[in-house]
Amino acid sequence: MAKWDYSAAPESTEIVDVRDTYGLFIDGQFVGPASNDYFKTINPATEEVLAAIPIAGETDIDNAVRAARKAFKKWAALSGGERAKYIFRIARILQERARELAVLESMNGGKPIKESRDVDVPLVAAHFFYYAGWADKLDYAFPGRRAEPLGVCAQIIPWNFPLLMLSWKIAPALAGGNTVVLKPAETTPLTALLFADICRQAGLPPGVVNIVTGAGPTGQALVRHDDVDKVAFTGSTEVGKEIQRAVAGTDKELTLELGGKAANIIFDDAPLDQAVEGIVNGIFFNQGHVCCAGSRLFVQESIAERLIGKLKQRLATLRLGDPLDKNTDIGAINSRDQLEKIRKLVGIGVEEGAELYQPACDIPERGFFFPPTVFTGVSQSHRIAQEEIFGPVLSVMTFRTPAEAVTKANNTPFGLSAGVWTEKGSRILWMADRLQAGVVWANTFNRFDPTSPFGGYKESGFGREGGRHGLEAYLRLKETT
Amino acid sequence: MSSVATATQHSLEIVDRIGGSVDAVGATERAASLSKRSIKKDSKAWALDLALRCCDLTTLEGSDSPGKIRQLASKAIRPAPGDSSIPSVAALCIYPRLVAVAAETLKGSGVHLASVATSFPSGQATLEARLAEIKQAVADGADEIDIVISRGAFLAGDEDTIFEEVAASVEAAGEAHVKTILETGELGSYDRIRRASLIAMAAGSHFIKTSTGKIGESATMPSALVMAEAIRDFAELTGREVGLKVAGGIRASKDTVRYLVIVHETLGDDWLTPDRFRIGASSVVNDILMQIDFLRTGRYSDPDRYTLD
Numbered sequence: 001m002a003k004w005d006y007s008a009a010p011e012s013t014e015i016v017d018v019r020d021t022y023g024l025f026i027d028g029q030f031v032g033p034a035s036n037d038y039f040k041t042i043n044p045a046t047e048e049v050l051a052a053i054p055i056a057g058e059t060d061i062d063n064a065v066r067a068a069r070k071a072f073k074k075w076a077a078l079s080g081g082e083r084a085k086y087i088f089r090i091a092r093i094l095q096e097r098a099r100e101l102a103v104l105e106s107m108n109g110g111k112p113i114k115e116s117r118d119v120d121v122p123l124v125a126a127h128f129f130y131y132a133g134w135a136d137k138l139d140y141a142f143p144g145r146r147a148e149p150l151g152v153c154a155q156i157i158p159w160n161f162p163l164l165m166l167s168w169k170i171a172p173a174l175a176g177g178n179t180v181v182l183k184p185a186e187t188t189p190l191t192a193l194l195f196a197d198i199c200r201q202a203g204l205p206p207g208v209v210n211i212v213t214g215a216g217p218t219g220q221a222l223v224r225h226d227d228v229d230k231v232a233f234t235g236s237t238e239v240g241k242e243i244q245r246a247v248a249g250t251d252k253e254l255t256l257e258l259g260g261k262a263a264n265i266i267f268d269d270a271p272l273d274q275a276v277e278g279i280v281n282g283i284f285f286n287q288g289h290v291c292c293a294g295s296r297l298f299v300q301e302s303i304a305e306r307l308i309g310k311l312k313q314r315l316a317t318l319r320l321g322d323p324l325d326k327n328t329d330i331g332a333i334n335s336r337d338q339l340e341k342i343r344k345l346v347g348i349g350v351e352e353g354a355e356l357y358q359p360a361c362d363i364p365e366r367g368f369f370f371p372p373t374v375f376t377g378v379s380q381s382h383r384i385a386q387e388e389i390f391g392p393v394l395s396v397m398t399f400r401t402p403a404e405a406v407t408k409a410n411n412t413p414f415g416l417s418a419g420v421w422t423e424k425g426s427r428i429l430w431m432a433d434r435l436q437a438g439v440v441w442a443n444t445f446n447r448f449d450p451t452s453p454f455g456g457y458k459e460s461g462f463g464r465e466g467g468r469h470g471l472e473a474y475l476r477l478k479e480t481t
Numbered sequence: 482m483s484s485v486a487t488a489t490q491h492s493l494e495i496v497d498r499i500g501g502s503v504d505a506v507g508a509t510e511r512a513a514s515l516s517k518r519s520i521k522k523d524s525k526a527w528a529l530d531l532a533l534r535c536c537d538l539t540t541l542e543g544s545d546s547p548g549k550i551r552q553l554a555s556k557a558i559r560p561a562p563g564d565s566s567i568p569s570v571a572a573l574c575i576y577p578r579l580v581a582v583a584a585e586t587l588k589g590s591g592v593h594l595a596s597v598a599t600s601f602p603s604g605q606a607t608l609e610a611r612l613a614e615i616k617q618a619v620a621d622g623a624d625e626i627d628i629v630i631s632r633g634a635f636l637a638g639d640e641d642t643i644f645e646e647v648a649a650s651v652e653a654a655g656e657a658h659v660k661t662i663l664e665t666g667e668l669g670s671y672d673r674i675r676r677a678s679l680i681a682m683a684a685g686s687h688f689i690k691t692s693t694g695k696i697g698e699s700a701t702m703p704s705a706l707v708m709a710e711a712i713r714d715f716a717e718l719t720g721r722e723v724g725l726k727v728a729g730g731i732r733a734s735k736d737t738v739r740y741l742v743i744v745h746e747t748l749g750d751d752w753l754t755p756d757r758f759r760i761g762a763s764s765v766v767n768d769i770l771m772q773i774d775f776l777r778t779g780r781y782s783d784p785d786r787y788t789l790d
Contacts, residue, residue: 003750004527004741009519114517273710274507317746326519423502443504 006319009326011113015100018107018190021052024060024213025196027067028206034059039215041189044110045323045332045367053189056212061181061221064210068152068179069227071207076149076177080136087135087174089202091128094121097198101191105163106323108190110332110368111286113324123448124167127466130450131171134471138176141468145477149177150253151229153474154222156243157192158235159185159334160289160390165234166192168454168465170209176474178230179208183222185235186215187335220246228252230474234291237388237414237459255463255473257291257455259388260416262437263409264294264445265399268303270421274443276310279394282419282445284318284372287333288392291460292417294445296385298405301398308376308396315359315372322364330392333368342370342391349375349384354395380411388414402427406434415457419445438464491683491719493644499679499714503671503707512702515746516739525738526776531753532737533560533769536570537595537726537761541602541694550579552790554586561770562788570766571755572625576601577618584622595625595660599650602664602693604629608646615653626650627660627726627761629693630677632667640680647684660688660726660759663708666698671707678711682723688759690726699729705740709747722751728761734769737762 021038023030033054040049056064075083094101101124102116111120138147153173157165162184173180184192196211212218216239223231223246230253233243237258247254264282266275282294299307323331333339350356354375363369370391378385378395385395399405409418418437420428432440438455441447448454453469455461463473520528538557540549554573561567572593573583580596587594596618600606606614615626628650634642651659661681665674681689689708691700705727716722725748727740737760744752752758767787774782 004531004745004753005524006518006520007522007524009521118517269502271502271504271507273501274504274511277507277511326517443507 006327008322010322011103011106011324011326013103013107013324016104016107018050018104022054022189022193022213024054024056024064025193025199025209025211026060026064027070027210028200030196033057039186041108041187043107044187044334045364047366047368050108050190053213055214056183056218056221058221060212061218061225064181064212065152065222065225065227067207068181068210071205072149072151072179075179075205075208078177080138083174083177084132084135086202086204087128087132087171090198090204091125091132093198093201094125094128098122098125101163101194103324104194105191106331109159109162109188110323110334112328112331113326114328115286120161120164123450124163127164127167127171127450131175131471134172134468135175138475141471142475142477144480146480147176147475147477150474150476151178152227153178153180153230153232154225154228155180155182155232156219156222156235157182157184159188160286160291162188163191163195166195168234168470169232172465172470173474174208176471178474181210181212181222181228183212183214183219189213223247230254232463232473233257240461255465256461257463257465258459258461259414260291260293260456260460261296261386261388261412261414262292262294262417262419263296263298263405263435264419265298265405265409265421265431266300266303266307267402267420267422267424267427268300269423271423271443272303272307272310275307275421276314278419278421278443278445279311280314280318283394284330284392285446287330287370289334289338289390290446292439292446293390294417294419295389295394296409296412297394297396298399298408299396301400304398308374311374312357312359315374318359318361318372320361320363320369320371330372333370333391336368338390339368339370342389342393345384345387345389345391346373346393349378349382349393349395352382352384354378354382354384380408386412402431406431410434410436413459416455416460417441493640493680493683495683495719496640496676496679499718501675501714503675505671508671508707509703512706512743515706515742516702518742520738520742522776526773528738528741529734529769529773529776530568532734532741532760533766533773534568534571535755535758535760536766536769537572537574537728537759538570538766539574539694539728539761539763541574541576541597545576545579547579547582550575550582551586554583554592556766556788556790557592558587558590560766567770567773571759574627574761577614577621577623580618580621580623593625594623595627596623597627599628601627601629602695604631605633608649611646612649612653615650619654619657623657625658625660626654627662627690629662629664630681632664635673635677636669643677643680644684647681647686651685658687659685660690660724661686662690662693662728664693664696665691665701665704665708666696671703674704674707675711678708679715682712682715682721686723688724688726690728690759690761692729694729694761700727700731702739702743706743706747709743713748722757724757724759725752726759726761731760731762731765732768734765734772737765737769
């Protein structure tokens with residue numbers, strides 16, 4: 001019997017119109033950078049150059065913050081209902097242009113089209129719909145307290161979920177009456193610039209949303225600008241700490257959503273086939289470029305052998321390759337730098353004595369790819385059990401009792417998320433009470449919803465995004481006595 | 482069918498050793514994600530050809546008559562008369578009373594003759610009567626027997642009865658292969674579907690089958706997935722490779738391809754053969770033929786170009 005190969009099923013890129021050169025989106029206009037400096041953004045799956053992207057310098061940042069300040073007065077003075085109209089309009093256009101956004105997200109970031117199409121873009125629209133609904137209810141959201149906008153928000157987002165992180169930042173800010181200057185990540189600026197076009201299409205007043213592109217120095221200039229009222233950052237713990245130092249001593253509000261090293265804990269009574277799906281979804285979703293990825297797997301010793309056997313079988317069916325192919329499960333690593341970092345840490349894992357497993361899979365010749373990787377025989381003292389790898393690399397450890405699982409799971413500088421797999425409801429609650437993580441998933445993993453707050457403990461940051469909590473991060477609440 | 486391992490009966494103890502539970506949300510999501518695989522061009526042509534070869538062309542009506550059975554048997558042998566590239570289906574599946582008629586037409590064709598038995602679809606007859614029905618169908622020429630489990634006994638917790646009845650049916654069928662229908666739509670949970678799958682396999686079934694097609698809920702993607710996972714776990718522990726049959730409500734060729742994806746990604750290439758996978762259906766055969774023609778010509782043909790038997 002011949003093997004059944006799935007024919008290539010690539011999503012067409014015709015729907016996307018990628019320009020050669022982009023501008024900064026400031027005060028409702030696309031403008032060139034003062035310095036006239038540009039960098040090239042590429043497709044990580046092919047290494048082809050997609051477009052030239054402006055590098056915003058201090059002058060450009062100042063222009064963007066001024067535009068946001070100028071727009072703030074009128075925007076904040078609009079009734080909540082009026083602001084909601086704009087945000088609802090943006091949400092609807094996001095849905096109408098969903099395919100275009102999904103294809104561009106996969107082209108620029110390397111994530112599989114099935115994820116950008118079925119997860120990222122629908123969630124992005126859902127966030128705008130959700131926060132549009134809050135805009136006219138601010139007077140009722142926090143009983144006994146009056147909500148006021150903070151002002152101009154500086155927002156810096158990462159490359160793993162470019163549009164989704166944009167929506168987590170911009171939607172609640174606009175609903176609360178703030179204006180924003182957002183900097184997308186250096187490697188994934190294109191969908192943010194397409195979003196700028198959507199703001200224009202929605203007739204959003206100029207200056208309410210400004211998009212500035214560039215690398216670290218652009219972000220620093222934005223964070224340090226005197227007229228910024230709030231800084232919101234999602235990214236690495238290292239940069240988060242720098243930002244916290246930069247805003248120390250100022251009256252800028254700050255929220256940080258940083259790294260993670262989540263524990264995914266499998267008890268012996270768990271539904272094993274679904275747990276395997278949860279493990280796969282936990283660490284291989286978006287190539288493991290997920291701050292809340294379930295990168296540490298804790299398996300009860302009594303089922304370890306059986307579960308790992310099932311997991312290895314499942315890995316053999318994962319399809320790695322062209323992110324635009326509708327059957328691709330694992331796409332491209334976002335950048336050469338990230339690929340190098342993953343390779344280095346995997347090398348360290350091998351040197352430290354953990355046992356490496358990778359299923360046989362063809363790696364495309366061009367582009368940045370890394371096979372799904374599972375380390376067994378890992379100890380807490382291994383670096384691969386402690387450091388965030390941010391790639392498709394799972395470290396497997398075992399435990400014997402619930403208490404031991406909690407101790408080991410919490411034994412990390414991070415605390416963003418955790419997963420618990422068991423058929424026993426009381427044990428789920430017992431574990432959730434004790435796990436130091438902002439999100440605890442039970443019999444599922446990497447599930448997001450705009451109504452549910454997301455954020456970390458310890459070095460995973462502070463502040464919450466999503467839900468009413470996420471709204472609060474963009475408001476000044478005053479007691480009304 | 483010699484490639485299917487000989488049925489060896491195990492005890493209920495093996496069911497407990499394999500055990501396991503199913504999370505309904507997770508199973509549903511996994512099935513939904515598998516049904517999104519995009520099967521195009523060559524891979525689709527390959528799948529449609531296989532789907533056709535896996536069909537148990539079925540008629541289970543009170544109005545079935547010798548004439549009807551002869552016509553359908555011809556269709557099973559030659560689904561597309563005049564086109565030698567179109568294979569025969571796997572089997573013809575009918576009620577026991579007309580097995581002798583069908584055996585005459587199918588003789589020498591390579592198409593298997595399956596008969597439902599054991600008081601299909603309810604199973605509510607004495608065990609003696611059900612076993613006698615199996616023996617008669619085999620004596621008349623059936624080489625495959627589709628039996629039903631006593632759902633009433635299973636839901637009442639009487640697993641011993643289910644095990645013993647299936648084992649007795651397998652014994653009564655002799656050389657004929659037994660496909661055990663769980664009637665998943667009546668079992669109420671994926672946990673029970675898994676459990677019933679394991680019992681049916683332990684008792685010696687050659688195939689486990691989703692449904693009779695006679696109640697509201699027939700085969701679904703998640704129930705097929707859960708059964709495939711049970712088959713894989715059973716094979717891992719015992720080495721015996723049991724087949725899967727999905728049946729009831731399957732009318733679109735697209736759905737047959739989706740079931741093939743579930744089998745492919747859960748059980749692997751070894752199960753992509755009529756010896757280990759079957760689709761119980763009737764009208765879907767013409768839809769498959771129509772899709773095969775569409776892939777070849779780029780155009781849909783007039784439905785009247787496909788025979789209605």
